[in-house]
Amino acid sequence: MSDAALKKPGHAGFLKNNLREYGMLISLFAIMVFFEVVTNGTLMRPLNLTNLVLQNSYIVIMALGMLLVIVTGHIDLSVGSVAGFIGAVAAVLMVRYGVPPLLAVLICLALGGLIGAAQGYWVAYFKIPSFIVTLAGMLVFKGLALAILAGQSVGPFPPEFQRLSSGFIPELVPDTGSLYPTSLALGALLALALVWLNFRGRSRQEAHHIETEPYGFFLLKNALLFGIIVYFAYLIASHRGLPNVLVIMVALIALYAFVTTRTTIGRQVYAVGGNEKAAKLSGIKTERLTFLTFVNMGVLAALAGLIFAARLNTATPKAGLGFELDVIAACFIGGASAYGGVGRVGGAVIGALIMGVMNNGMSILGIGIDYQQVIKGLVLLGAVCLDVYNQKRV
């Protein structure tokens, strides 16, 4: 490390250089503030916030898998159908055949992986464009869902299974009335852990003379991060506590963020998307990695399908319809590149939350589903245009 590495740009320069990273976070914040104001505070009410999480968890979870697929330079159009199909399988297993919920969930996740494998096989080893393979998959699984449900809704699910979506984490402290202290404590703990990780990372970087962001900015960022998480935990805790789904979601986000940035397999996925031939000549098993990203997508789509079915407490032939569009949009709004090799887990999650907040906010405002779609479409286009413009400017 030399001269230039130690040179620290000023605050303005730093912000400019990292606009892309913080831009999305700022947009999410702005959108939330906007809807908070125009809905007269409905958006951030504890009840609504909990609903927001429940409504969007499956999109966020699928976006994690989709991000990897997009980073390798592919796309998966079948996730909505797969989610719907798995929900149907779960219903048939549990309601018709009385399979115990835990076993049924495991079967469904395995089946999701198998579906991902079946599609990934053609994409990875036969080099058939993923667009085509998963378009076929979309039709196949939509049809299969209809077939096994015989066109009818099947439900209700056993209560244990419903808890996946409608349950909340158990409260350890005896009833205190309005607030759920365990949830609040967990939120605070998470915030503390994140801030601690940031500080540890920074001190390690400084020890090695790596360029770090300006200290004031760093402090402000962590203070905001801490404050926002604790505030949300407080809001959530003042309704019914942490939903089980939120816990699953946060754990998965943490896992995927770690895998993509810190592990060899994550690094290799980005290498395949960045330059498949160079990756292959560097000894990376590009086909197997591509295959695995589809298997992973299948499992996550299955999980999302289960959560969605549990939330509705019934499996309908129409479940999952159009999910793939929200999921793909979330990744692109979050800064993933359609050409592969670029994209971050954090970005995809923020992208999903932006879509979710807009859906929710516009519904509260009573905007019809027609114009909601128009607005969402324009936001997607605008976000990607802005991204492309930013890259050109640099």
Add this chain to the structure above:
Amino acid sequence: MNALLKMQGISKHFAGVRALSDVTLSVEPGEIHALVGENGAGKSTLMKVLSGVYPHGSYDGAIVFDGEERRFNDINDSERLGIIIIHQELALIPLLSIAENIFIASPPARFGIIDRGEVHRRTKELLAKVGLDETPDTLVTNIGVGKQQLVEIAKALSKKVRLLILDEPTASLSEKDSAALLDLLLEFKAQGIASILISHKLNEVSKVADRITVLRDGRTVDTLDCRDGAVEEDRIIVRMVDRDLEHRYPKREPTIGEPIFKVTNWSAYHPLHADRQVIRQVDFEARRGEIVGIAGLMGAGRTEFAMSIFGRSWGQKITGRAEIEGREVDLSTVRRAIDAGLAYVTEDRKHLGLLLAEDIRKNVTLANLSAIAPAQVIDDLKELTVASDYRGRMRIRSHSVFQETGKLSGGNQQKVVLSKWLFTDPKVLILDEPTRGIDVGAKYEIYCIINELADAGKSVVVISSEMPELLGICDRIYVMAEGAFVGEFPAAETTQEKIMRAIMRKGEQRL
């Protein structure tokens, strides 16, 4: 004689960086004017100013063409006057035919309907002019790079060309194709078409150029006139780098040990045409501390041979035996080849060598992630140490290891690719065209690195189309032609003529 083109006092800035300052260039009618300089000297920028890619107003200075000051707003303005530029990266559409490519912009048409007969006839004429023996309906993807270059020139001729600009036209051509291309330039000269030739190959430049303008750090250093007598290559080099490169190849006292890498009876077939044998029963050996060259013309099968060895990355039905340090090794996948101690540095670093959007650090560690990732979790500080170490050792010029490799110069990119492979600690390092598209100064550095590797007991295999380079750095040279090894010479006792003769004899045998 009045100059056809005069560029006077051209200056150009990019966000505070001075790319050109007060550059002067004048080209006379019917002249071949060479433009030389190290990478980053400003040659391409100057040509972009001339062709209108950088429009009038974005630079200072004046362009006088045909005695009139010109203000080009885009490339169409300059083309209208007959200034045609052919870029290093060819701009042909692979799945269209030669004829369609030539007349892509404005095909002869009546009422908007393309006159196919006319297209065919005129393409034939143009192909005859450039000496390309292909039918107009041949798809561009089916002809080699050398021929594609000729198609580009034919395309230029389809417009009324008065000044032809060629940016590194022979960079990816074999000696034979290069010679044909240079002859073509001489022919154009006889017809009164002037050309500007940008090239790193000084032997070519001194062969055909009437005058040579040398750029260094965005300034015109000198214009050498070759018409009164040949200009020595060394004189050009001195002007380019402003330091005396007395020896273009660093000296080395080889200490050659036992054979490390042995390939016997190696054969491979074309990946698409299973009946076409491309590599024919090759026997090859490389010793510890030895630099072995593989000479040959374009299409001789050198890259294909190397890649078929390296994890069967090329071809099918590959047979043969490979030994490293006396033990037979399995080279059936790239991973196994790397683990066996083999490394292959590609000739095409942009497409096959680098993750251009990623930084130096991630590129350096890519082929040996397990060394910095105990239990599959990357130790980012260790990774940084490794990358910084290579950046220092290889003198990769960049502001830090976090710089994107896509933004580095060719020489520095090559050093990143080399670093990546050195980090795998190979026993045998195969370098395919290691100095292609790299300027003179960086070439010298690459040669020094190659020497150091050999001295450290590795065996280095160099594939190169530049024979002086092979003669300059290798200890022993294999000659390859039509997929077979047709000669083997100690470098000290051979000459370019001997190598050429070995190649030609092979060609005659077939007739």
